[in-house]
Amino acid sequence: MGGALKVEVRSMGLQDVDILTCMIQKEGWEFDRSDIERILHIDPDNSIIASVDGKIIGGITVCSMGPWALLGHVLVDIQHRKMGVGRRLMDDVLRKLDSSGVRTVEVFGESRAASFYRRNGFRFIEECAIFEKDLGEGEFSVVNDSGIRRYEPKDMDDLLRIDRSIVRFDRSKIINAFISSFPRLAHVSSVDGELTGYVLARSSPMGNDVGPLISLDGSAEAALRLLQSALSVLPGGATYVIGPTENTILNDIMKETGFAQKQKLVRMIRSTGDITPYPPEMLAISATEYG
Ligand SMILES: CC(C)(COP(=O)(O)OP(=O)(O)OC[C@H]1O[C@@H](n2cnc3c(N)ncnc32)[C@H](O)[C@@H]1OP(=O)(O)O)[C@@H](O)C(=O)NCCC(=O)NCCS
Incomplete structure (x- = not known):
């Protein structure tokens, strides 16, 4: 973790949905709160939030189903990027999924984030649009x-x-x-x-x-x-x-x-x-x- 930034990582809950939805919409992604609630309903255990002094600065949503899991909304707010927060979130999610028997983790990301995923152990499968x-x-x-x-x-x-x-x-x-x-x-x-x-x-x-x-x-x-x-x-x-x-x-x-x-x-x-x-x-x- 870079600098003196004290990042806390914890499970995502329904109380986080409003703030997270705001961050997601600010990024220009077309999701509303019901989409995040649906994910938390499908898999209440694996989505996570990063915060600093109680303020949410990032998160990842996870839908895991048996040996397969899908990540979404991989996001760190703009003021806290390139400080290792994304890496920390990804490490936590992957460790948890590995220990619960997930063998395949999949994400559809923006092309500009491909190198971030590569560094975190993902490989490119195909291009979508x-x-x-x-x-x-x-x-x-x-x-x-x-x-x-x-x-x-x-x-x-x-x-x-x-x-x-x-x-x-x-x-x-x-x-x-x-x-x-x-x-x-x-x-x-x-x-x-x-x-x-x-x-x-x-x-x-x-x-x-x-x-x-x-x-x-x-x-x-x-x-x-x-x-x-x-x-x-x-x-x-x-x-x-x-x-x-x-x-x-x-x-x-x-x-x-x-x-x-x-x-x-x-x-x-x-x-x-x-x-x-x-x-x-x-x-x-x-x-x-x-x-
Ligand atoms: C993609 C995203 C989640 C990454 O989060 P992040 O917190 O910036 O990720 P990290 O800090 O772990 O790594 C990002 C970069 O910072 C670098 N970095 C990490 N710690 C650092 C530090 N202490 N000092 C300087 N650089 C550092 C990493 O090496 C990496 O470098 P690179 O991009 O040049 O290869 C974030 O940029 C984001 O939210 N982007 C917009 C939304 C998005 O594209 N989401 C992903 C898919 S849709």
């Missing part, structure tokens, strides 16, 4: 007879099976939390009664997000129909999709629906396993996964 569009009210509608319909609770098992076949980790906690927060924004695609894909979405005062979006079909048409179904139920306004820049189908459907690349991200992993870039069926991650 945030795509943005100012969505018009009623601009999209669900194409009739396209095999797309609203999600129903009976779809959960098949949806999780699809997710797991692509992501290779059990993300049921995140997906359950998302669907229970936004049940009317979830859609599935099916062929002959069998689920072939799904899309979730989120809407908050900070904007709309579409994702995760997974389509096993492999065609741009099927992916586009899923995307359009999500866009059809969102209110007008700033709308974001985050996905791998190498995915040609994602690039096609972004162009088709008028989304433009806003910012590049890096998908970084610290893992004892062999993690590879997402397959083409993975079109978009959820915005909760970024930061």
Whole structure:
């Protein structure tokens, strides 16, 4: 720890959410307090806060699910950067996750932070991007007879099976939390009664997000129909999709629906396993996964 700075690191709790949300929004990240509360609900134990004299100066949110954990909102306030606070936060999170059996830690960070992650034991897996569009009210509608319909609770098992076949980790906690927060924004695609894909979405005062979006079909048409179904139920306004820049189908459907690349991200992993870039069926991650 550099200088005389007395940094205290502790678990994040609901009492920290307001200040943390302010810091996050100041950074220009489109999250509101309900996003942080959802993370603390999924994993109440592993998110942490750094403070000096009781004032919050940084934090990291963590969603850990079995052997896999996702970090988000990795942030140190501007006056306290380059003093080792980020390193200290990361060390504490990783030590805790290591000791609880987590083998893969994943983060979607801003490209400028790639070297910070590298120094903390992460490796680059692939480039992603945030795509943005100012969505018009009623601009999209669900194409009739396209095999797309609203999600129903009976779809959960098949949806999780699809997710797991692509992501290779059990993300049921995140997906359950998302669907229970936004049940009317979830859609599935099916062929002959069998689920072939799904899309979730989120809407908050900070904007709309579409994702995760997974389509096993492999065609741009099927992916586009899923995307359009999500866009059809969102209110007008700033709308974001985050996905791998190498995915040609994602690039096609972004162009088709008028989304433009806003910012590049890096998908970084610290893992004892062999993690590879997402397959083409993975079109978009959820915005909760970024930061
Ligand atoms: C990324 C971020 C969390 C890093 O936090 P931090 O507290 O500045 O991190 P550290 O201090 O541990 O390390 C940052 C740099 O300071 C250097 N440093 C650490 N202690 C130091 C000290 N005592 N004196 C001088 N430099 C020091 C590190 O070597 C590192 O150098 P580098 O960036 O040139 O490689 C912070 O910069 C931040 O919040 N950025 C904006 C949000 C962001 O990009 N988040 C990440 C992903 S989305």
